[in-house]
Amino acid sequence: MKITALDTYIIEPRWLFLAIRTDDGITGWGEPIVEGKxxxxxxAVEELSPLLIGQDPSPVEDHWQTLTKGGFYRGGPVLSSAVAGIDQALWDIKGKALGLPIHELLGGPVRDRMRVYSWIGGDDPRDLADHALQRREQGFTAIKMNGAGRMRALESRAEIKALVARVAAVRDAVGDDFDIAIDFHGRFSPAVARVACRALEDLHPLFVEEPVVPELSADLTKITESTTIPIATGERLYSRWDFRDVLPTGIAVAQPDLSHAGGISEVRRIAAAAESYGVALAPHCPLGPIAFAASLQIDFASPNAIIQETSLGIHYNAGSDLLDYLVDPAVFDFANSAVARPTGPGLGIEVDEDVVRAAAERGHQWHNPIWRHADGSLAEW
Structure with a gap:
C-alpha cells in the first residue's frame, strides 16, 4: 500500500480536515488545525506531503520522526499541528488496514467508558446557571466555563467577586454532585491567578485550566502551591519537551491537544510522562469529530485519563457542530456523560466526505477576536 494524496478541507466552524489517500482504497482522516490559522x-501539510506521497503509510513512528526532525527548524504550533493531523490519519489507515481500533494497537483498552464534559457560556450568572442545568438535563455530570473576560495584571475586588458569583451561581444550580471546571484561558497574571484560585476554593472546582499563558509556565509552581484547587494546563504545549518542565510543577492535569501536540503518537508519550509524575490526563479538544475520535483512542489506552472535553454545543460552533460531518453520529453517544469504547477500525468513525466537500466550498476565515483594555492596550483573549 502506498500513499497517493493528501487533501485538506477548510470547513466550518473553524476546522481543517485532512484525508490521506492510498492506492489500496483506504482513506485515513486527520484534523490538523491551529484555530485562526x-x-x-x-x-504546512502541503509542504510536508512530498515526504509521504509514494510511501508505505504503515511505519507511523518513522514518518513521525521524519516529519518532526527531518527539517532543521522544528516544533511550534503550526508544524506540530500539521504533523498531528497527518499522524491521526496514518493511525486511521493502519487501524482500518488491520481491522482494529487504534487503542488496540496501543496496548488495548484500560476502561469500558470514558467520562466527558461539555461547555457552558455567558457572563451573566443566571444565564450560566440555566445553561448548566440544560447540560445536566442532557445527561452530563460535568461542565467547563470561562472564568472571566479581560483581566488586568492587578485586578479589583469587584472583578474577583464577579468571578466567584458566576461560579457560585452554577454550583447552586447543579449541586455538589456535579463537577465544574473553570478555564482561565491564560488571561490572568500569576498574581491575580493566585488571588482568584484562593477565592474559588470553597466552590470546589474540578480544576482551573491554564491560569497563565505558557510563556509564564515557570510561575506554575507558585500557583499550585498557593491553592488547593487542582491546576490543569497544556493546550498550548506542543511536545513532550514542552511538558518536561511543566509536569514537575505540581499541576494535577495535563491537557495536550491531539490536533496540536504531534497527534496520537506524541500524546501517547506525553500521557505516559504525566503518569510518572502522578498527573492525570484530560486531552484538550474544543474541535471537530476527528480530533475528538483521536482523543478517545488515547483515553481508552491511557490509565491516567480522567475526563474528555467535547465541543458539542460550544460557543465557537456557529454554522456546524461536532456531529455534522459523521455518517453515524451515534458513535458518540453521550449517555450518562460518557462515551462507550469505540470498536470500529482506525479512529472508529466514518466521515461523510460528501458533506465535507460541500462545506469546503464555503470554507471559513475564522480568527479569534482582538481584545483591548479600557486604556487601549492589548488584552489576552
Whole structure:
C-alpha cells in the first residue's frame, strides 16, 4: 500500500480536515488545525506531503520522526499541528488496514467508558446557571466555563467577586454532585491567578485550566502551591519537551491537544510522562469529530485519563457542530456523560466526505477576536 494524496478541507466552524489517500482504497482522516490559522496549517501539510506521497503509510513512528526532525527548524504550533493531523490519519489507515481500533494497537483498552464534559457560556450568572442545568438535563455530570473576560495584571475586588458569583451561581444550580471546571484561558497574571484560585476554593472546582499563558509556565509552581484547587494546563504545549518542565510543577492535569501536540503518537508519550509524575490526563479538544475520535483512542489506552472535553454545543460552533460531518453520529453517544469504547477500525468513525466537500466550498476565515483594555492596550483573549 502506498500513499497517493493528501487533501485538506477548510470547513466550518473553524476546522481543517485532512484525508490521506492510498492506492489500496483506504482513506485515513486527520484534523490538523491551529484555530485562526487554518490556511497556514494547510500550507504546512502541503509542504510536508512530498515526504509521504509514494510511501508505505504503515511505519507511523518513522514518518513521525521524519516529519518532526527531518527539517532543521522544528516544533511550534503550526508544524506540530500539521504533523498531528497527518499522524491521526496514518493511525486511521493502519487501524482500518488491520481491522482494529487504534487503542488496540496501543496496548488495548484500560476502561469500558470514558467520562466527558461539555461547555457552558455567558457572563451573566443566571444565564450560566440555566445553561448548566440544560447540560445536566442532557445527561452530563460535568461542565467547563470561562472564568472571566479581560483581566488586568492587578485586578479589583469587584472583578474577583464577579468571578466567584458566576461560579457560585452554577454550583447552586447543579449541586455538589456535579463537577465544574473553570478555564482561565491564560488571561490572568500569576498574581491575580493566585488571588482568584484562593477565592474559588470553597466552590470546589474540578480544576482551573491554564491560569497563565505558557510563556509564564515557570510561575506554575507558585500557583499550585498557593491553592488547593487542582491546576490543569497544556493546550498550548506542543511536545513532550514542552511538558518536561511543566509536569514537575505540581499541576494535577495535563491537557495536550491531539490536533496540536504531534497527534496520537506524541500524546501517547506525553500521557505516559504525566503518569510518572502522578498527573492525570484530560486531552484538550474544543474541535471537530476527528480530533475528538483521536482523543478517545488515547483515553481508552491511557490509565491516567480522567475526563474528555467535547465541543458539542460550544460557543465557537456557529454554522456546524461536532456531529455534522459523521455518517453515524451515534458513535458518540453521550449517555450518562460518557462515551462507550469505540470498536470500529482506525479512529472508529466514518466521515461523510460528501458533506465535507460541500462545506469546503464555503470554507471559513475564522480568527479569534482582538481584545483591548479600557486604556487601549492589548488584552489576552
Amino acid at each position: 487554518a490556511a497556514t496549517v494547510a500550507a
